[in-house]
Amino acid sequence: PFIVIVPKYGESKKNNLSLAYYLVSNGFRVIRFDFTSHFGESDGAMLDFTLGEGVHNIVATFDYLERTYGCEQVTLLANSLSSLMAVRAASQDRRVIHLVCVVGVVNLTYTLVKVYQDDLVGGFIQGRRYGVLDILGHEVHMDQFFEATVRDKYHRLDDMARDIARIDAPISWFPASNDAWVRMEDVQYVARSNDQMRLYPIEGAMHEVRESQDTAERSLRMIVRVCRARHFSESLSIEDVKVP
Numbered sequence: 001p002f003i004v005i006v007p008k009y010g011e012s013k014k015n016n017l018s019l020a021y022y023l024v025s026n027g028f029r030v031i032r033f034d035f036t037s038h039f040g041e042s043d044g045a046m047l048d049f050t051l052g053e054g055v056h057n058i059v060a061t062f063d064y065l066e067r068t069y070g071c072e073q074v075t076l077l078a079n080s081l082s083s084l085m086a087v088r089a090a091s092q093d094r095r096v097i098h099l100v101c102v103v104g105v106v107n108l109t110y111t112l113v114k115v116y117q118d119d120l121v122g123g124f125i126q127g128r129r130y131g132v133l134d135i136l137g138h139e140v141h142m143d144q145f146f147e148a149t150v151r152d153k154y155h156r157l158d159d160m161a162r163d164i165a166r167i168d169a170p171i172s173w174f175p176a177s178n179d180a181w182v183r184m185e186d187v188q189y190v191a192r193s194n195d196q197m198r199l200y201p202i203e204g205a206m207h208e209v210r211e212s213q214d215t216a217e218r219s220l221r222m223i224v225r226v227c228r229a230r231h232f233s234e235s236l237s238i239e240d241v242k243v244p
Contacts, residue, residue, distance in 0.1 A: 012039055022242075037050070079102045187199065
């Protein structure tokens with residue numbers, strides 16, 4: 001089975017090597033890619049990044065797999081902010097037969113408030129303009145970013161719930177139990193919109209799961225275990241996951 005790993009916002013496909021090695025060691029084929037207009041090897045400057053363009057990149061990866069390998073079914077795996085794009089892609093493309101999101105952002109407006117102590121999205125809607133801002137370590141044309149985000153409805157909790165409801169595939173969601181940027185009650189709210197969505201909390205983890213080596217390894221094993229159960233219908237313990 002093919003698993004498409006979406007790059008995390010502000011990172012490239014190289015940052016997903018450990019996850020890819022775990023998945024390949026346990027029976028999967030993996031494709032990684034870099035967003036356009038983003039950090040990495042694809043064309044375009046990070047200044048021009050938008051969530052909608054990221055969704056187009058995900059779908060283009062599906063097209064590549066189908067055209068090159070005849071693959072018409074994939075698992076889609078995303079992390080943090082990239083979950084907004086993965087959920088939208090899965091809600092529109094039936095080639096996604098399993099969606100996996102790790103510490104997925106479900107309410108962009110809330111997350112940005114927690115990070116910057118300012119309602120950037122609300123301010124934009126009310127007429128504030130920001131020019132170029134540093135967002136999570138990378139400069140972005142924020143007025144262009146927010147215009148596309150609000151227009152295409154990525155910014156609210158109910159936007160995510162609507163997209164989740166439209167997904168016709170199992171959804172495996174791995175929230176961090178100590179996440180300061182994503183409220184567990186918000187994750188539970190969107191989960192109620194689709195009875196195929198299952199939550200697998202990563203106990204003791206912050207939003208940046210990799211801050212703890214033990215927690216990071218445990219989360220990798222949990223992801224492999226859930227993916228093996230979906231694709232191979234087996235009950236694999238975390239200890240039985242092969243380590244690359």
